[in-house]
Amino acid sequence: ANQETIVKISAASQLMQCSTSVDILFLLDGSYSIGKGSFERSKHFASKLCDALDINSDRVRVGVMQFSSTPWLEFPLDSYLTKQEVKEKIKKIAFRGGNTETGLALKYILRKGFPGGRNSSVPEILIILSDGKSQGTIAIPAKQVKERGITVFAVGVKFPRWEELHVLASEPTEQHVLFAEHVDDATNGLYSTLTSSTICSAVSPGCKIESHPCERKTLETVKELAGIHMCWKGSKRQNAVHASLCPFYSWKRVLIKHPSRCYRTTCPDPCDSQPCQNGGTCVPEGLEKYHCVCPVGFGGDARCAPKLSLECSVDLLFLVDSSSGTSLEGFLRYKAFLKRFVQAVLSRGTPAKVGVAQYSNNVTVPMAVGAYEDVHGLVRSIDAMRFTGGETLTGQALRYIAQHGFKSAPGLADIRVELPRVVALFTDSESQDPVAEAAKHTRDQGVFLIGVGSEFLRVELDGITGSPKQTIVYSNPQDLFNKIPELQKTICSADRPPGCQSQSLDLVFALAASTGVGKENFLRLRDFVRSSSLQFNINRDVAQIGLVVYGSRARTVFALDTHTTATALLKAINNAPFIGGSASVGSALLRIHDGVMTVPKGARPGVSKAVVVITDGGGAEDAAVPAQQLRDSGVLVFVVGIGSVQRDVLLRITGSPHHLMHVPSYEDWLADFRGSLHE
DSSP: OHHHHHHHHHHHHOOOBBBEEEEEEEEEOOOOOTTTHHHHHHHHHHHHHTTOOBBBBEEEEEEEEEEEEEEEEETTTTTTTHHHHHHHHHHHHHOOOOOOOOHHHHHHHHHHHHHSSOOTOOOOOEEEEOSSSSSSHHHHHHHHHTTOOEEEEEEOOOOOOHHHHHHHHOOOHHEEEETTSHHHHHHHHHHHHHHTTTTSSSOOTTEEEEEEEEEEEEEEEEEEEEEEEEEEEEEESSOOOOEEEEEEEEEEEEEEEEEEEEEEEOOOOGGGGGGOOTEEEEEEEEETTEEEETTTTTSTTTTOOOOOOOOOOOOEEEEEESTTHHHHHHHHHHHHHHHHHHHHOOOOOOOOOOEEEEEEEEEEEOOOOTTTTTHHHHHHHHHTTTOOOOOOOOHHHHHHHHHHHHHOOOOSSSOOOSOOOOEEOOOOOOSSSSOHHHHHHHHHHTEEEEEEEEEEGGHHHHHSSSSSGGGGEEEEEEGGGGGGGHHHHHHHHHTTSSSSSSSSSEEEEEEOSTTTTTTTHHHHHHHHHHHHHSSSSSTSSSSSEEEEEEEESSEEEOOTTTTHHHHHHHHHTEEEEEEOOOOOOHHHHHHHHHSSSSSGGOOTTTEEEEEEEEOSTTOOOOOOHHHHHHHTTTTEEEEEEEOOOOHHHHHHHHHHHHEEEEEEEEESSOOOHHHHHHH
């Protein structure tokens, strides 16, 4: 199954609840072949399944047996009548060890029935958790158990022998043979089978049971010919030997995959309707609720709808091609787009000043930059533009605009020169005069060029703008109107200062709070995190910051999406606690990888990500693996080492000497670090 289906199966398993009269007996393989580790996984599966059962004396009763050389009743079905009691008892079951005598355990059930059960007056379900490597015969007792009307599920553990599990399980085996390694999947499969056989109540409205392709995996020992070599063998003659060619074999373990079909329940989730717009990632929260993780520029709306407001201070001139190459149809399309754009993004308080020009053989400026009284006046000026036809002299138009485009109408002062000057060029025709030199001249005058046109003009527009990031192309006429958010974002990028402060970043600080650091030095480190945070523009569209402190344990002080203003962030940093104890950098990085730098906790797809570890070197030996996991997922890892640290240990965390900074002491605090992070 694909990843989306796997997520849906897992989510549906959390919603399942069997609330009917049924007796369930777990039969746990506690033999040496399965081992203590896999036995603990079997217990975890049994405990997890209890979450989906309405355990009480009138509804679901649960008992547990363990088997190895002999069967052993851990507790009967009438001993513990609440879900919590059953789970606590399962947790305390001890691994016994011994041979794998599955047949003896089945014969015990045939003799004694379900201890503490209701004598077949309710459905009986036997759930066998085993690696399927019995040392006795099982076919006959397994057949007799099923003939008694007992529904048998065989759940594979470790690398099971699937053929034996198919003998144990009820028919159809595709619905009664499961794999304990994937707990949610196995729980879902078991519940789906009980529902389809009407033992448990029907699934939630809208949920359905479907067949999905799945794989059964196991390890098998295979004998292989290693080669033929000369060997010496005895002879019938006394005191004689003779030479011969002998085969030599080796044994190796091979992972075998068996394709199969699995029946699972999936439920509709609120993300099926793709409610998040503009590339936002939908994160379901149960059956009805969801939240969107929005890309940069769309964080102000719950569904990542366009933030249609031009909140940047620029002088903006739209330059529209009205030549024969663009055609009357293309010219009218650009007029319609401009009217929709200015009506959507401009308001009375918008700091941007806008003008409109058109060109073919000559350039005309129907509305100078900032000369309109209101948006309606600007729209009327766009409406008044007339198609001219003629040659596409884009180079000439750009030179004219560089010299005259940002002069106000007669009688008005020049447009404020301190504002960024932006020209958005709309054309659907290749230039008929030299354009590269003219475009460079215009850019050299400090004009920020944006090119909007058909896909076939991409190369020419890239040359005009000087950057592919400033080129906007559309695949068909209607697609042009989908480019409003992109054009808005590109226009305002001219108003952003260079440097890290204006770039989108998800940043997490891992702050040492151990006894080795001490409380006084911890306060210094905390002040550093606070002052560093002041260097960033804190909001959902630019910089997000999270904080983890670590000592005897790692603790998330706040996640990436917890604080969306600098004021709230600084207050939360001041409340970061001192933990004490021995430091473990590895536990801090693991917490960041699993529970902080994740989409549900606010990490934004497509945004640069960095972790800054501040350490005195204590407890850094266990950090290499989680640090590698972070780097593999595209997260830069910086380390600030204080005092006499082991450089080679810290290098295994950063993966690069450029990301490692050393401070001799707490007194020589981190003046140079901020510059390194900005780079």
